[in-house]
Amino acid sequence: MEVVAVIDFETTGLSPAQGDRATEVAAVIVADGEVVDRYQSLMNAGVRIPPFIESLTGISNAMIRSAPPVAEVMRDVSDFVGDYPLVAHNAAFDSKFWDAELARVQRTRAQDFVCSLLLARRILPQAPSHRLGALVEYANLPVAGRYHRALADAEMAASLLMYLEDELLQRHEVRDVSVELLRRIQRAPKSQLAKCIAARRA
């Protein structure tokens, strides 16, 4: 598979359209089946973190107050990932915040997202749940740290992506997993999935 950047945001809520902002971002670069580089930073967007989110993530208002400004962090992380394809677990969520926070620093995203949640639903339909933590447990992947912290979640999403790649190579005998194939799989209706995978068999 090509080099990709797996990202994860912690935020004050679920929707930038409702005023929610990013509080932490992490990105890990995956190349040749391993994580080869990492970026992580808290960020101060000048907003208050609700108590529920403080206890969910462990990221407190005090931690954010001393964090670098959100604009500086977004420029840094955007430079860090460059134009590598982006991957996130439930990319619909992270892409919204990525786009919204980049727009505030007059930048736009150049690349598409791959979604490890959509991929897992198709490649591991038998998993009891497709939450990131449940998939880590199901696939016996290493727990990289505290759930709902950006770097730990990005590392575990990267492990999951590599596991899904391996499932395609080993169990489905796909000859070569490309980002383009992952995009096809995540878009494929259930009725087309087998055909989509079979077309890439060795």
Added chain:
DNA sequence: TGCCAGGCCCTCTTTAGGGCCTT
């Protein structure tokens, strides 16, 4: 004051509803 997301996907579907995921 009260309310507050949205895309995907299944099904007892498509003139809809509700669960799953993300924080």
